[in-house]
Amino acid sequence: MNPSKQKGTAWESLIVGYLREHHDPTTHRNVQMGAKDIGDIAGYYLHALEAKAEKEIKLPSYIAQANREAVNAGEPFGCAVVKRRMKGVADGYVVRDVATDVRLMNRLRDAEALLEEYAFEAWLEHDAHHREAA
Template sequence: MSNPSKAKGTAFESLVVAYLREHHNPATHRNVQMGRLDIGDIDGYYLHALEAKAEKSITLSDYIAQANREAINAGQPFGCAVVKRRMKGAADAYVVRDLATDVRLLNRLREMEFALRGVAPAAWTLIDRQHREAA
């Protein structure tokens, strides 16, 4: 690849895909770029259009605006940017979204947990315990 910045971005996207395949969703993959109707860099991050960024100069507002536009294009309820930290791997990257998106996500999580707890309390307890132990 003749463009070093593009090569750096592609390499970071590949690292994020590998991490998500191992720890989140084995079907995670990089998306083909679609111009103004782009659907995010990576598919398979549950409920999200994911924009991966590995740039020297970080512009969070641009990343979030792009991720939110691409979430609409992808038909996903949430957009986020995964921003590379210097000298760190994918697991140490930052996941960034605006507060309004985060509140919508947490409200959905709370409502789904409340519903599950009501119909399957034993399953809710098991899932809750697993996630608390993983922290």
């Protein structure tokens, strides 16, 4: 295996470990599908995730690739998780285009409005649990 491939595989494995611990224990690396690639990692809720660990960061191509792979995977959102040099997974970057981010925020806003309307006590608990400053 070439060094670039090893670096990418290591980054994917670190992301999977982080997501298993902090998000979804069923997160896993995908088998590559060629022309109909479905992203590098499955298990990031509603997303096709493209992992990138390159010296030169090329956001336009990462986002275009993640969006294509989201379509292939049947997921509504695509994002790239980009390694930050000399930092761990938690300090990496999750990148998506503004249109995708607005669709995601609209979905979240609408879901929370429904929860607040139909189960106010549950919404209060949910809001308190997730309300932490950046």
